[in-house]
Amino acid sequence: MDLQHNYKTIRQPAEGTYSASGSKFIAYLYGMSDETGIKTIKERLKKDHPKAVHVVFASRIGIDNTMERSADDGEPAGSAGKPVLNVLKSNSLTNCAIFVVRYFGGKKLGIPGLIHAYAGAATAAVENAVVEITAIKQFYKILCNISHLQTVIHVISQAGASIHEITYEKESCNFIINFNRDQEISILSKLKSLWQIQLEYLESK
Template sequence: MSEQEFYNTISQPSMAEFKDRGSRFIAYAYPIETTNDFKEKLQALKKEHPKAVHHCFAYRLGLDNNNFRSSDDGEPSGTAGKPILGQIDSKGLTNVLVVVVRYFGGTLLGVPGLINAYKTATTMALQLMPIVPKPVTVKLQISFDYTQMNEVMRWVKAFNCEVIEQEMQLFCSIKINAPKSRLGELVKILKDLRGIDVGEVKQ
């Protein structure tokens, strides 16, 4: 099996609301890149909804199937985080976070009712945004002399790389996300240019 070159995620944040017997379940879906993104989004929602009784969530990051988390945040075990993660996975998405904020309406919904509510709110939020394929990337650091800037940037553009950090002085250093599918080709071209140092940045 060839290594995956693309992954599916959502194009931008979305929000949907599901109501059941007075309780409100507001689902927020976000594209995220790191666990820090997740922490920031969750904190922001807790500030935005201080009176909500639960802030349940699930996210999945990366392609190795091991980087995910879900939380019932005080709801009965397995009634919130798992159904949210289940919807992310059923759509084959990664680098996605869904937080469902619950306002209690006075009537207990029971375990099946809760599972249905968290699942439905999540599905509604994920359906609002187009799913986009994104290339799997590898982070590279390229160091070069200032005089070689135009040539390096020309190849960075030609390979659709994303510049994530740059230090431009007499000696320059940039960090880029390069598509994994064309990594060997790009590294070879850059290494063939004299005086350029290319290395993979470990996450």
């Protein structure tokens, strides 16, 4: 798989479980495009599992500059969140978060045991997930005089890009366009042949 032009994520939420010495670990895998939902999901899981002793999480958000976060939620440092994060990394998954709920079984597992258990639950959730390959989209802004509107629209269409949004300001218009990253070189070459426009990169997602 070409991870330069594509990324791996999940199609829908998935769950997985792991048991060790009486303790039960339940992993919940969610897709998300930003971190705003992490706190809400964690709070909901705590309400759904009032007898759980820990709700650990790890996330990888973003395409190029991937933001990675993890939290041990009271477990020994590095014994919970990091192993879960490593499962996401080893599977090359992004725009995802895994939450692992732990029910204590009365016996301490030690740090090696915790690492194995949290990773095991996270791995089970990933194995139960439907993973999909998504093409990375490049978003650009085009500014042109309104008198060149139809010419620019024609070139955008011929180049294979999609118009995401058009706004008008007096005698000018702004386009937000997007296209698959693997088309970037050819599409930009065609767009840059239009001396009437200003072209600005916005984001990848």
